Amino acid sequence: xxxxxxxxxxxxxxxxxxxxxxxxxxxxxxxxxxxxxxxxxxxxxxxxxxxxxxxxxxxxxxxxxxxxxxxxxxxxxxxxxxxxxxxxxxxxxxxxxxxxxxxxxxxxxxxxxxxxxxxxxxxxxxxxxxxxxxxxxxxxxxxxxxxxxxxxxxxxxxxxxxxxxxxxxxxxxxxxxxxxxxxxxxxxxxxxxxxxxxxxxxxxxxxxxxxxxxxxxxxxxxxxxxxxxxxxxxxxxxxxxxxxxxxxxxxxxxxxxxxxxxxxxxxxxxxxxxxxxxxxxxxxxxxxxxxxxxxxxxxxxxxxxxxxxxxxxxxxxxxxxxxxxxxxxxxxxxxxxxxxxxxxxxxxxxxxxxxxxxxxxxxxxxxxxxxxxxxxxxxxxxxxxxxxxxxxxxxxxxxxxxxxxxxxxxxxxxxxxxxxxxxxxxxxxxxxxxxxxxxxxxxxxxxxxxxxxxxxxxxxxxxxxxxxxxxxxxxxxxxxxxxxxxxxxxxxx
Amino acid sequence: xxxxxxxxxxxxxxxxxxxxxxxxxxxxxxxxxxxxxxxxxxxxxxxxxxxxxxxxxxxxxxxxxxxxxxxxxxxxxxxxxxxxxxxxxxxxxxxxxxxxxxxxxxxxxxxxxxxxxxxxxxxxxxxxxxxxxxxxxxxxxxxxxxxxxxxxxxxxxxxxxxxxxxxxxxxxxxxxxxxxxxxxxxxxxxxxxxxxxxxxxxxxxxxxxxxxxxxxxxxxxxxxxxxxxxxxxxxxxxxxxxxxxxxxxxxxxxxxxxxxxxxxxxxxxxxxxxxxxxxxxxxxxxxxxxxxxxxxxxxxxxxxxxxxxxxxxxxxxxxxxxxxxxxxxxxxxxxxxxxxxxxxxxxxxxxxxxxxxxxxxxxxxxxxxxxxxxxxxxxxxxxxxxxxxxxxxxxxxxxxxxxxxxxxxxxxxxxxxxxxxxxxxxxxxxxxxxxxxxxxxxxxxxxxxxxxxxxxxxxxxxxxx
Numbered sequence: 020x021x022x023x024x025x026x027x028x029x030x031x032x033x034x035x036x037x038x039x040x041x042x043x044x045x046x047x048x049x050x051x052x053x054x055x056x057x058x059x060x061x062x063x064x065x066x067x068x069x070x071x072x073x074x075x076x077x078x079x080x081x082x083x084x085x086x087x088x089x090x091x092x093x094x095x096x097x098x099x100x101x102x103x104x105x106x107x108x109x110x111x112x113x114x115x116x117x118x119x120x121x122x123x124x125x126x127x128x129x130x131x132x133x134x135x136x137x138x139x140x141x142x143x144x145x146x147x148x149x150x151x152x153x154x155x156x157x158x159x160x161x162x163x164x165x166x167x168x169x170x171x172x173x174x175x176x177x178x179x180x181x182x183x184x185x186x187x188x189x190x191x192x193x194x195x196x197x198x199x200x201x202x203x204x205x206x207x208x209x210x211x212x213x214x215x216x217x218x219x220x221x222x223x224x225x226x227x228x229x230x231x232x233x234x235x236x237x238x239x240x241x242x243x244x245x246x247x248x249x250x251x252x253x254x255x256x257x258x259x260x261x262x263x264x265x266x267x268x269x270x271x272x273x274x275x276x277x278x279x280x281x282x283x284x285x286x287x288x289x290x291x292x293x294x295x296x297x298x299x300x301x302x303x304x305x306x307x308x309x310x311x312x313x314x315x316x317x318x319x320x321x322x323x324x325x326x327x328x329x330x331x332x333x334x335x336x337x338x339x340x341x342x343x344x345x346x347x348x349x350x351x352x353x354x355x356x357x358x359x360x361x362x363x364x365x366x367x368x369x370x371x372x373x374x375x376x377x378x379x380x381x382x383x384x385x386x387x388x389x390x391x392x393x394x395x396x397x398x399x400x401x402x403x404x405x406x407x408x409x410x411x412x413x414x415x416x417x418x419x420x421x422x423x424x425x426x427x428x429x430x431x432x433x434x435x436x437x438x439x440x441x442x443x444x445x446x447x448x449x450x451x452x453x454x455x456x457x458x459x460x461x462x463x464x465x466x467x468x469x470x471x472x473x474x475x476x477x478x479x480x481x482x483x484x485x486x487x488x489x490x491x492x493x494x495x496x497x498x499x500x501x502x503x504x505x506x507x508x509x510x511x512x
Numbered sequence: 513x514x515x516x517x518x519x520x521x522x523x524x525x526x527x528x529x530x531x532x533x534x535x536x537x538x539x540x541x542x543x544x545x546x547x548x549x550x551x552x553x554x555x556x557x558x559x560x561x562x563x564x565x566x567x568x569x570x571x572x573x574x575x576x577x578x579x580x581x582x583x584x585x586x587x588x589x590x591x592x593x594x595x596x597x598x599x600x601x602x603x604x605x606x607x608x609x610x611x612x613x614x615x616x617x618x619x620x621x622x623x624x625x626x627x628x629x630x631x632x633x634x635x636x637x638x639x640x641x642x643x644x645x646x647x648x649x650x651x652x653x654x655x656x657x658x659x660x661x662x663x664x665x666x667x668x669x670x671x672x673x674x675x676x677x678x679x680x681x682x683x684x685x686x687x688x689x690x691x692x693x694x695x696x697x698x699x700x701x702x703x704x705x706x707x708x709x710x711x712x713x714x715x716x717x718x719x720x721x722x723x724x725x726x727x728x729x730x731x732x733x734x735x736x737x738x739x740x741x742x743x744x745x746x747x748x749x750x751x752x753x754x755x756x757x758x759x760x761x762x763x764x765x766x767x768x769x770x771x772x773x774x775x776x777x778x779x780x781x782x783x784x785x786x787x788x789x790x791x792x793x794x795x796x797x798x799x800x801x802x803x804x805x806x807x808x809x810x811x812x813x814x815x816x817x818x819x820x821x822x823x824x825x826x827x828x829x830x831x832x833x834x835x836x837x838x839x840x841x842x843x844x845x846x847x848x849x850x851x852x853x854x855x856x857x858x859x860x861x862x863x864x865x866x867x868x869x870x871x872x873x874x875x876x877x878x879x880x881x882x883x884x885x886x887x888x889x890x891x892x893x894x895x896x897x898x899x900x901x902x903x904x905x906x907x908x909x910x911x912x913x914x915x916x917x918x919x920x921x922x923x924x925x926x927x928x929x930x931x932x933x934x935x936x937x938x939x940x941x942x943x944x945x946x947x948x949x950x951x952x953x954x955x956x957x958x959x960x961x962x963x964x965x966x967x968x969x970x971x972x973x974x975x976x977x
Binding site for chain 1: 823826880885886887891892895896898899902903905907910911914915917918921922925928929932934935965970971974
């Protein structure tokens with residue numbers, strides 16, 4: 020399959036959106052673009068599985084390479100493995116749901132959809148690129164759309180949040196940039212090509228400097244403690260689709276980068292710093308969970324719980340076992356779908372009640388049966404109910420973590436497990452306060468979800484349930500990629 | 513003799529245009545409209561001519577030399593001047609002394625061309641004077657504004673001061689080595705204290721012209737007081753020319769003293785970036801804002817300069833090419849707004865997107881390019897500068913530069929925020945843009961997007977090095 024289609028389609032639909040005159044056409048064009056993306060992602064999944072079934076054991080499938088800046092040895096090199104396919108699927112799901120949820124955006128509709136599609140362009144490009152320069156290019160492309168989405172269509176202290184987000188993410192990418200340049204020169208190869216860099220072993224001295232730079236840099240994107248502070252502000256101020264993209268796609272760029280770039284290229288560095296990663300991610304998991312307990316605003320609840328859930332991703336990577344890494348990627352996919360759906364539901368409720376304060380709601384189940392049911396499901400997914408994706412992913416991480424017999428890893432694992440109890444407390448409290456009890460007078464006229472909202476919710480629900488009920492297809496997709504990363508790590512003494 | 517004309521072609525063409533304008537001035541008066549169109553045409557021809565019949569070689573006993581890279585650098589400057597003639601049409605049409613303005617501007621451009629080609633410190637000094645004195649006169653061109661004459665005064669005084677320092681440096685250098693020829697100097701440089709002293713003086717003169725901190729104090733006032741056309745000439749064309757010649761002097765002439773100047777360039781780069789950025793954060797006037805941001809950009813150029821490799825030369829030239837497009841686009845939008853409404857404050861831009869969406873996108877593209885955000889060309893320019901600098905494996909330096917990009921993003925976003933996000937009861941009304949300005953803005957915007965993505969532009973430059 021031609022992977023460049025994955026970036027050409029979003030780009031073309033973004034440009035097309037700018038060119039058509041009226042709002043209706045803009046919306047339908049964006050939806051068409053997002054649907055094509057979803058079809059492409061599914062086609063990629065099918066073709067990839069067929070290739071694997073046919074016995075193709077290449078490390079990266081469907082590779083394409085074009086010279087870009089030959090004097091710097093930069094080439095436009097793309098290719099995917101199972102991990103990237105999983106992330107691309109996630110992106111396609113979130114994009115189409117995001118487009119559907121924003122159906123009623125009145126203000127500057129054209130620009131809104133343009134930025135959404137531009138963001139998806141950056142995300143796809145990031146997940147398919149095998150050249151670190153190209154990867155960095157796509158990573159940064161996604162920053163400005165986020166800034167504008169929050170700043171223009173956001174609510175609350177939106178300018179502050181938009182600024183904070185843009186600057187912190189830029190800070191992250193500045194660290195990534197220095198780390199990449201360190202690898203470029205320090206490896207002695209003068210190349211940004213991921214595959215050629217992974218074949219050699221980068222000098223340990225360089226790894227000791229560049230691994231933390233890259234890991235922390237990407238970590239900022241995925242709410243690595245203590246660089247998580249943009250998450251609550253950014254998510255809560257963003258418009259619904261913005262929060263969905265931020266939590267569902269953008270935070271996953273960081274996790275993917277930590278795994279694919281930092282850990283894969285520099286296994287010695289990863290081993291050296293693994294304990295610090297585990298400590299920081301355990302803190303993030305617990306701190307995020309306890310901080311959520313204190314929140315009254317639905318968006319803040321989900322934002323802080325994202326910090327906690329993304330902590331699991333980094334915990335899985337820090338554990339450096341095949342099962343844990345597989346679990347980390349599953350957690351990325353699961354959390355992406357789940358949190359996008361959570362934000363979508365919050366957006367739907369907010370549009371009707373005009374408040375996001377939990378204590379001002381109540382009894383919504385009577386008036387909004389569809390929306391509140393989805394809220395229940397997504398809440399259960401968040402607290403790890405078996406049968407939904409959250410359980411599968413977190414369980415895999417715990418299994419992988421438990422493979423380490425020493426006390427340190429055990430303590431970290433148990434501490435992380437404890438957070439699930441806290442999660443259950445805040446999720447159940449928030450959901451029950453919203454949905455049950457007596458309904459307020461003023462909410463009696465509320466109407467349930469419209470067709471577009473239902474479609475968005477169902478699309479994401481399908482993903483969550485598919486992973487929860489039949490996790491093996493996702494595990495089989497991811498584990499060959501995790502295996503290759505583990506092979507490199509296991510060579511380290 | 514034939515060589516004389518082809519090697520000296522760029523300078524001869526500019527001289528010819530200057531004479532032509534003189535004759536037009538002496539003859540019967542024509543309207544500014546006709547005259548401006550004529551000038552624009554001539555400048556376009558001048559730019560195009562830069563690509564044909566180029567010969568390498570040196571003249572006047574090595575005082576003047578030319579090679580493909582130098583020709584390319586001259587073309588970049590000519591392109592900048594052509595864009596300036598298009599962008600500020602509004603202001604040009606109102607000005608009383610249009611031919612004089614362009615005579616001065618072309619004289620300065622002539623000086624810059626000689627500067628880039630100079631092979632001897634004498635030539636260097638003369639060319640530098642020719643490149644700076646007309647600019648001081650240009651700064652005074654808003655004749656009825658006091659602030660404009662103040663800018664001219666500051667400009668001429670500081671440039672006289674820096675010339676003094678330069679001459680002192682040159683004489684010390686002559687005293688220490690007995691020569692002022694660029695080709696003979698490297699063999700005689702031993703890094704003795706006197707030579708280092710001479711080098712420091714020479715470098716200070718560069719620092720003045722490039723407004724490297726701590727020699728930047730004249731910049732903001734001059735930029736604010738001068739007409740925007742002059743400000744943009746100063747910040748883009750002047751800076752570009754001096755950066756070109758700085759690279760060639762450091763790499764060719766002072767190569768043996770590399771250990772000395774690497775540390776100097778690194779320290780100055782760090783201070784320049786930090787001071788430029790921190791001061792830009794507080795500015796309200798868009799011209800002052802761009803002045804400080806251009807100081808910070810020079811800090812970035814120095815990161816690349818510290819690399820000392822052919823890649824670094826290519827990166828600097830490439831960055832300047834991008835800088836021409838992005839900075840001129842920013843100045844162009846600012847000029848269009850200020851010439852119709854007189855508003856120059858960043859707060860005045862609040863709600864501009866409601867009334868002038870296209871203008872806003874152009875300014876946003878330009879600012880993103882200055883901040884180094886993809887997919888604009890500035891991203892590639894900055895990245896290559898950093899890559900060139902990183903070849904020295906001084907990662908702390910590169911980290912400081914990368915972190916400075918965050919500060920710069922902060923203040924560029926301030927403008928974006930004013931335009932796109934802040935509400936305003938009475939935003940600036942729909943602005944009428946001159947056709948030629950419109951064309952130049954389109955060229956700039958296209959350049960900002962395409963120069964980065966189309967990698968052959970960089971390859972072309974890299975081949976010349």
